[in-house]
Amino acid sequence: MADQNSSNTRPDLDESINVADAHASLKEEGNAVAREKIIRENGLEAIPIWLIILCGVFVLIGGSVLGKGGNFLAYKELTKSGYLRAEPPGGGEVILAPIPILEAYRKEGAKLYSKCAGCHQSNGQGGNGIPPLAGSEWVTGNTQQLSQIIIHGVKGPISVAGVAYNGNMPAMGDGLGKKELAALMTFIRTEWGNQSSLVTVEMAEEALKIAQKSGPGQKDVAELKKDHDKMLPGKLVPDDTLLDPETFEIFASETK
Numbered sequence: 001m002a003d004q005n006s007s008n009t010r011p012d013l014d015e016s017i018n019v020a021d022a023h024a025s026l027k028e029e030g031n032a033v034a035r036e037k038i039i040r041e042n043g044l045e046a047i048p049i050w051l052i053i054l055c056g057v058f059v060l061i062g063g064s065v066l067g068k069g070g071n072f073l074a075y076k077e078l079t080k081s082g083y084l085r086a087e088p089p090g091g092g093e094v095i096l097a098p099i100p101i102l103e104a105y106r107k108e109g110a111k112l113y114s115k116c117a118g119c120h121q122s123n124g125q126g127g128n129g130i131p132p133l134a135g136s137e138w139v140t141g142n143t144q145q146l147s148q149i150i151i152h153g154v155k156g157p158i159s160v161a162g163v164a165y166n167g168n169m170p171a172m173g174d175g176l177g178k179k180e181l182a183a184l185m186t187f188i189r190t191e192w193g194n195q196s197s198l199v200t201v202e203m204a205e206e207a208l209k210i211a212q213k214s215g216p217g218q219k220d221v222a223e224l225k226k227d228h229d230k231m232l233p234g235k236l237v238p239d240d241t242l243l244d245p246e247t248f249e250i251f252a253s254e255t256k
């Protein structure tokens with residue numbers, strides 16, 4: 001037995017099939033190889049490693065651009081420093097089209113009037129013991145009195161368009177900045193047939209200062225007449241003066 005094993009260099013000698021030959025033919029065109037070829041022809045071959053790396057590089061570049069503080073699409077960020085940005089027509093950094101001051105104030109004021117409409121009604125006629133704003137000398141008259149009525153409220157006997165009232169209006173100054181106050185006053189002075197001058201932001205700023213100085217608490221007619229029977233300081237501008245509808249700034253080129 002030992003002899004037979006040592007002289008036997010071909011283990012498959014006794015087999016009817018030569019394993020080496022059989023494998024050789026398989027190597028040439030085995031089923032698996034044929035299948036692989038078909039897949040390649042269909043374009044479904046595995047993604048090459050270099051393509052995966054290239055994609056990774058693109059993702060990194062893209063990410064770093066987008067991640068630039070979220071300013072990827074910001075015009076300013078993309079503009080090199082030292083280069084001057086072209087000014088839009090009309091000058092300044094303003095993008096929105098300018099509109100006449102009266103139109104801008106009235107539009108904003110109409111929205112703010114919702115604070116008052118619950119009592120004075122949307123038609124400005126008042127009712128149920130509440131005086132009208134339409135045709136009221138307190139609205140169409142001097143602006144300082146009007147501003148203080150709105151900011152501080154008013155109580156006690158008051159005559160409006162020849163009718164006597166004796167009620168109580170709460171202070172409405174909360175949330176009214178100079179811009180809002182100017183818009184609201186301008187609106188009620190030019191709505192429902194009222195035809196008075198507009199109130200500028202500059203004037204409204206004065207009104208807020210005066211209100212702060214005069215201290216809290218509702219006003220009565222005596223105090224209004226004594227301290228506030230005058231126009232607010234500030235330059236009046238024509239109704240068609242152009243201004244930025246967003247900031248309410250007057251266009252420098254339009255003021256003379």
Ligand code: HEC
Nearest residue numbers: 116119131132136138154155156158165166167168169172
């Ligand atoms: C809670 C109800 C109420 C609200 C809200 C109110 N008012 Fe009045 N308002 C009155 C009453 C009542 C009087 C009369 C007070 C008096 O008799 O002394 C009055 C008086 C006035 C007057 C002077 C008299 C006149 O009719 O011209 C003006 C101006 C005025 N209000 C403007 C406004 C404006 C502007 C707002 C909104 C910011 C406003 N009011 C919100 C109740 C209200």
